[in-house]
Amino acid sequence: MPFKKLHADIQEKLAHLEIVTPTPFQSKSIPVIKSGANVFCTASKNVGKTTTLILTTLHKLKCEAVGNAPRAIVLVENTERALETFNAFLTYTKHTSLRVYVGHEKLHIDVQKSEIFEGVDILISTPAEMKKLILSNGVSTSQLKIFSIDDAEFLIQNSAYIALISITQSIKKCQFVLYSEKMHPKLKRFESYFMEYSKTIAM
Numbered sequence: 001m002p003f004k005k006l007h008a009d010i011q012e013k014l015a016h017l018e019i020v021t022p023t024p025f026q027s028k029s030i031p032v033i034k035s036g037a038n039v040f041c042t043a044s045k046n047v048g049k050t051t052t053l054i055l056t057t058l059h060k061l062k063c064e065a066v067g068n069a070p071r072a073i074v075l076v077e078n079t080e081r082a083l084e085t086f087n088a089f090l091t092y093t094k095h096t097s098l099r100v101y102v103g104h105e106k107l108h109i110d111v112q113k114s115e116i117f118e119g120v121d122i123l124i125s126t127p128a129e130m131k132k133l134i135l136s137n138g139v140s141t142s143q144l145k146i147f148s149i150d151d152a153e154f155l156i157q158n159s160a161y162i163a164l165i166s167i168t169q170s171i172k173k174c175q176f177v178l179y180s181e182k183m184h185p186k187l188k189r190f191e192s193y194f195m196e197y198s199k200t201i202a203m
Contacts, residue, residue, distance in 0.1 A: 003019075003020075003022055003026075003030075005030075005031070005034070006030070006055060006059050007058065007059050007062060007063050009058075009063040009096060010055055010058055010059060010063065010092070013092050013095075017091070022048070023047050023048040024047070024203065025041075025043045025047040025048050025049065025052065025201075025203050026047075026048045026051070026052050026055075028201055028203065029041050029052055029201045030052060030055065030056060032199055032201055033052070033056040033175075033177055034056060034059060036175055037175070037197070037198065037199045038175060038176045038177070038194075038195045038196065038197060038198035038199070039176075039177045039178070039198060039199050039200070039201060040178050040180075040183060040187070040188075040195070040198055040199070040200045040201070041177065041178065041179045041180070041201045042179075042180050042181065042182060042183050042200070042201070042202045042203070043179075043181070043201070043202070043203035044181055044203070045181065047203060049150070049151075049179045050085065050088060050150055050179075051088075052179075053074065053148045053150055053177070053179060054088060054089055054092055055092070056146070056148075056177070057072045057074070057089075057122060057146055057148060058092055058093070058096075058098070060072065060145050060146045060175070061098065061121055061122070061145065061146075063096045063098060064096065064097050064098065065096075065097040065098055065099055065119070065121050066121070066143075067119070067143060068117070068118070068119040068120070069120075069139070069140040069141075069142060069143040069144075070101075070116070070120045070121060070122065070123040070139060070140075070141075070143065070144065071121055071122075071143050071144060071145045071146070072121065072122040072123070072144070072145060072146045072147070072148070073122075073123050073124075073125070073130065073141075073144060073146075073147045073148070074122065074123070074124045074125075074148050074149075074150060075124075075125060075126065075127055075130060075147075075148070075149045075150070075164070075167075076124065076125075076126060076149075076150050076151065077126065077151060077154035077160075078126060078154075079104040079105055079106060079126065081150070081151070082102045082103075082104050082124050082125060082126060083102060083104075085124050085150060086100060086102045086124050089122060089124070093122075098121045098122060099119055099120050099121045099122070100120075100121065100122045100124065101115065101116060101120040101122070101123050101124070102124045102125070103116070103123060103124070103125035103126075103129050103130065103133055103139075104125065104126065104129055105126070105128070105129055109132055109133070109136060109138065112129075112133060112138060113133065113136065113137075113138035113139075116133070116138060116139055117138075123139065126160075127155070127159075127160045127163035127164050127167065128159065128160070128163050130163070130167050131163040131166050131167055134166075134167055134170050135166075141170050141171045141172075141174075142172075144171055144173075144174040145174065145175065146174065146175045146176075146177065147168075147171065147174050147175065147176050147177070148176075148177045148178075148179070149164075149176075149177070149178045149179065150179050151179065151180065151181075152178045152179060152180040152187060153180055153181065153182070153184065153187075155186070155187060156184055156186050156187070161186065164190075165193055168193060168194040171194070176190075176194055176195055176198075178190065178195070183200070183202070
């Protein structure tokens with residue numbers, strides 16, 4: 001049972017939310033992601049991919065705030081999705097010290113930089129905005145432990161694809177987990193850049 005091996009705070013929160021049994025996708029993917037490997041997770045909608053992303057991120061960060069630089073980055077397609085993901089995280093982080101932050105186009109880059117500087121554990125953003133933050137020294141990637149991409153099909157677009165390659169070039173050591181409904185050949189190409197020795201979970 002993958003939930004039994006997650007951090008005690010996560011188990012407590014799942015019990016409170018009355019989530020007892022993992023989906024087949026979660027049973028298969030959580031142990032592999034917890035092992036620290038780079039992982040391509042491909043599965044259809046509504047199998048628990050976003051929840052898996054949240055649970056494995058919290059487990060990796062041991063459910064507690066540390067330092068000021070982000071230790072987890074979550075990339076999504078657009079601002080609307082970023083805010084949805086932020087709210088989904090809040091369900092699980094409400095009674096922890098973890099700090100979750102959304103970087104998006106509607107906030108001036110200098111405002112984002114100063115807010116991130118105050119301390120963030122999990123940073124949710126779009127590829128374009130994350131690239132801007134990194135290029136303007138608005139975010140340090142030195143403490144990163146896990147980098148997840150939800151509904152990664154949007155990376156097939158050239159601008160998002162190029163932005164991601166640029167972002168990952170500034171990251172020295174980190175686990176990458178990519179979630180999508182299907183494995184597109186363009187996504188598979190990431191193996192040559194930052195998804196070395198990756199494992200694939202396909203449902």
